[in-house]
Amino acid sequence: MDGAGIHIFKDDEDIKIGEIIGGKLEGTIKRSTICIPIFSRNYALSAWCLCNLPYMVDCSRNRDNKAMILPIFFNVDTQDVKLKTVLYHDALQKHEQKFGCDVVQRWKEALREVASIKGWNLKDKG
Numbered sequence: 001m002d003g004a005g006i007h008i009f010k011d012d013e014d015i016k017i018g019e020i021i022g023g024k025l026e027g028t029i030k031r032s033t034i035c036i037p038i039f040s041r042n043y044a045l046s047a048w049c050l051c052n053l054p055y056m057v058d059c060s061r062n063r064d065n066k067a068m069i070l071p072i073f074f075n076v077d078t079q080d081v082k083l084k085t086v087l088y089h090d091a092l093q094k095h096e097q098k099f100g101c102d103v104v105q106r107w108k109e110a111l112r113e114v115a116s117i118k119g120w121n122l123k124d125k126g
Contacts, residue, residue: 025052029052029056029059033068034068035069036072037049037053037069037071038071038074039071041076044087047095053111057110069117070117070119071117072120073121075122075123075124077121078115078119078121081111082111092108
């Protein structure tokens with residue numbers, strides 16, 4: 001996919017341990033035309049994913065050539081991501097202890113906003 005100019009970042013492989021996440025990924029998001037967050041049942045467990053979601057939202061609002069956000073909901077419903085169910089609540093509460101209320105509130109706002117965008121609902125057939 002890199003040959004086609006498509007860069008994929010996963011929590012567990014593209015950013016090396018000890019590497020500054022913000023600079024590399026935020027620069028890539030800033031240059032992106034399309035951002036595709038993939039919401040799964042475990043998405044809210046990853047502070048790394050949650051940190052980058054508000055940045056995607058900011059880039060989609062504040063750039064001249066706004067980035068388009070195309071969400072994928074994999075084995076979750078938009079209601080889960082909008083925080084209208086309990087699915088993400090425990091993880092967010094744990095993050096609040098580590099990162100504080102203000103940071104987690106920003107994540108919650110970004111989750112709700114992106115979940116309001118028409119995306120794809122995918123279900124695992126296996």
